[in-house]
Structures are given as C-alpha cells and as structure tokens.
Amino acid sequence: MMSAQIRSYLLADGFENIYANYLPETDVQVISVYDESAPVLPESVGLASDQAGIQVLVRGTNATAVAKAAQDVYNLLVGFRNDVLQAGGNLITQISPQQYPAWVDVDDRNRHTWSVHFIVRYTNNTTNRS
Amino acid sequence: MWKRWNGPRLQTRFNEATDRAMEQALEVVGGVSDQQVPHDESTLQQSKTIRVVNGVGKIGYGGGPGTGWPVVPYAIKWHEIPANFQKGRKHNYLREPFHAEFPRALRETVRRNRL
Numbered sequence: 001m002m003s004a005q006i007r008s009y010l011l012a013d014g015f016e017n018i019y020a021n022y023l024p025e026t027d028v029q030v031i032s033v034y035d036e037s038a039p040v041l042p043e044s045v046g047l048a049s050d051q052a053g054i055q056v057l058v059r060g061t062n063a064t065a066v067a068k069a070a071q072d073v074y075n076l077l078v079g080f081r082n083d084v085l086q087a088g089g090n091l092i093t094q095i096s097p098q099q100y101p102a103w104v105d106v107d108d109r110n111r112h113t114w115s116v117h118f119i120v121r122y123t124n125n126t127t128n129r130s
Numbered sequence: 131m132w133k134r135w136n137g138p139r140l141q142t143r144f145n146e147a148t149d150r151a152m153e154q155a156l157e158v159v160g161g162v163s164d165q166q167v168p169h170d171e172s173t174l175q176q177s178k179t180i181r182v183v184n185g186v187g188k189i190g191y192g193g194g195p196g197t198g199w200p201v202v203p204y205a206i207k208w209h210e211i212p213a214n215f216q217k218g219r220k221h222n223y224l225r226e227p228f229h230a231e232f233p234r235a236l237r238e239t240v241r242r243n244r245l
Contacts, residue, residue, distance in 0.1 A: 023211070023212060034212070036222055036225065036226065037222070037225070037226040037229045037230060038229055039229050039233060040229075040233075053225075053229070055210075055222075057210070057211065104206055104207055104210045104211060105206070105207040105210075105211065113207075113210070113211055115210040115211075117225075
C-alpha cells in the first residue's frame, strides 16, 4: 500500500513514531499515514497508472511541535516526482497536495491534531495493464 | 442564415442547465455521504448543505452562518480523525463519496440536463 511507502520515506528522512493506518492511544507525538480514496484516472483502465489518496495525521501535546511536524511532512512530500519512495517501491509520477496542513482539534488530553492530504499518482504494473 | 441570434437567452439556459446538473450531482454525493456520516442523533447528517450559485457548487456538513443550521463543532474532527464509529459509519465521510461518485454523477446529470 502507498501508506507503507510514504511511512518508509518519512522514516528515512528522520521522522519518528510513524504508523501506517493506525493511530495509537499515546501522549507521545505520533504521525499516522492513512490510505484513502482518490479520484480515479480515466486512463487507469488500460494504462499502468493509478492514483492513491494519502492522509497524514500528526498528534501530540506540544502544539508548536505538532504544527511544525505537519508542515515539515508537507514540505518534504509535496512536488515529489519521478522517483521511488523506497527501494523496490512504485515509481511515483507526482505527489500533489490535496489539502494544506490544517489544525483539526485539541482533545481532552490536550493533544493537538493536524491533518494534511495528498494525491499520489504512480506507476502500477498489474496483470492486465502495462 | 441566422435571422435571430438570441445569445443571452441561450447563455441563460446554458447556465441554468449547468447549475441544475451540478446540484443533482452533488445530491448524489450527498446521498452516499449520508450513509457514511457518523450518526448518533443525526445532528451532523441533518446539517448537510448543498448550494450551487453561478456554476460554483458547494457541499458540506457542520452548519454555520448561511446554512440555516447551528455550527456542529465536531464535524471537522469526525471527518479527519478515524475513530470507532458505530453502524458502519466512518471518517472521510464526505471526501470519499465525493471522489467515488461525483465525476460519474456529473457526467450523467450533464447528459440528462442537456439543452
């Protein structure tokens, strides 16, 4: 899944406490990468090109640090193109922003959450497409 | 040969048809979204607003000024943060139906509303 590749890329860049499709109940600052839907490309029926949606949630008790982490993730990923996120991963055509980092909420444990969304267009060779 | 060119009338009909198609397509999205929006006493579900003005369509949940509904403070949180919602409800309750349904619904409604 694309979330695992994004997670691995963020880890390689020095981000810590990153999870894919899981948000643990902890007060430590965490980053969660979720797979989500994206608009389907008309050419996806015949060509090996797909779009995946990615949501990155950052949660922690230090409001400034959380905001900075969300911004750092955005700055790192947006515009990524023509390369792989991890060895053996899919060739990424382009990562485009779908939603700029936005503050969502502070919960009863004083944890702030920021959210940012991306659309990832990538090469995906499948059985019946090439 | 054109004897009577009624451009403004054509433009008006075209704009009306566009707005109508857009509104119908957003209603399709809203219908699917209503099945996914977290549901307790249906406050959030009922706050759905669909509005189309001059070719610009908007769909949203959460009320607020201009919608006729009081602000639902948890609308954004429930859209963005996954949680253990009951009854098959989920976060991203508007984003996912929009991606999945809107392009096809708009093509369909444009065909249905053609001049």
